[in-house]
Amino acid sequence: MRAVVIRKFGGPETVELVETAVPEPGPGQVRIKVAAAAVNPVDVAYRAGVLVPLPEDGLLGLGWDVAGTVDAVGAEAPYAAGTDVVALAYGPAPVKAQAEYVVVDASAVAPAPASVDAVHASTVPLNSLTAAQALDLPALAPGSTLLVTGAAGAVGGYAVQLAHRAGIEVTGVAGPADEALVRSFGADGFLRRGEEAGLFDAVLDAAVVGADALAYVRDGGDYVGVIPHAGPPSVRDIRVQVVEVAADGERLATLVALVDQGVLTPRVAGTYPLEEAGRAHTRLTEGGVRGRLVLIP
Structure with a gap:
């Protein structure tokens, strides 16, 4: 073969x-x-x-x-x-x-x-599992605020859709041409890359912005990265975690069901x-x- x-x-x-x-x-x-x-x-x-x-x-x-x-x-x-x-x-x-x-x-x-x-x-498989397992780390309650960098990308797009479904107030970061796409995923807000904004309970850094993304996290909030062993140093008591995707057929089956329900694209x-x-x-x-x-x- x-x-x-x-x-x-x-x-x-x-x-x-x-x-x-x-x-x-x-x-x-x-x-x-x-x-x-x-x-x-x-x-x-x-x-x-x-x-x-x-x-x-x-x-x-x-x-x-x-x-x-x-x-x-x-x-x-x-x-x-x-x-x-x-x-x-x-x-x-x-x-x-x-x-x-x-x-x-x-x-x-x-x-x-x-x-x-x-x-x-x-x-x-890879991108939806990464998004879902990354969202597990900050354990955000409905109504919490989340910023997703790279929200037009594969992991970021799934993360926006999953967070929206969970009742989280999610804002996506991407280039200006991607605003309609990111909002179609269910984003409540949109930021252009490099644009200033208020503080969020957590940032899911799908674009691997790194330390600069910490500026969007409130004191004591959460930063979640997607590159194993590559999170930025913590500041202002921000909890820095990174996801290392794990193979999980049972979790993948639930994500496949969300594809069939039209939740994931x-x-x-x-x-x-x-x-x-x-x-x-x-x-x-x-x-x-x-x-x-x-x-x-």
Whole structure:
């Protein structure tokens, strides 16, 4: 089968398509025939050598988001072949989701949404789980105020929608051209990047603004970052936390249900065949992408 990997760190030119053996599921695992796999900033970070070292065998697979069909199961895996699913392919491995087949733990899998195609479904796992788990950290009550940076992006957009559903008064930060989009997610307020504003109970920093975002948090409030181990130093008794997304099929199933209810909006910015993964990396690096770029085997 074909799989997208890197053998060395660097730019989009390091992204390769290789032939490799079809993986076999072990106990508690499922093998998914991939229909679509999203490209995320974490893939860029892997490629650049920011997050993990190259494994001893020299191959590091790319792809965290997958939508497809279960085609083989290991012992005690609670899925049947032929089931349409989405999953988070968490952590480093020689083969990940950007491939023709991927093996994941069954605990990372959820039934696919019925209301969208596989391309859109593939944009759900990583970004919606990151948004939901980030919103868990400040434990905001209904009526609390929240500022979301990068509110037009994939994580930020889901965060605005989830916060709005929870009764939180949410304001989104993005470029001026994105105001209508951010308000369509349910944002009560909108700020242009760099615009001054009052103080909020919490900031969810999906745009990775860092220390500058603390200026929007009230004394003793919450800052939540999305890059593990990379939160800014605390000031004014602000509680600084960062989310490290965890694979959670049960939570993912609840988020998929919200897609089918129209609460969450998967967005696709473009599609590429698997052999053009490097082009997708180049486009993502250029910035300004609204929605996810998706690879199709």
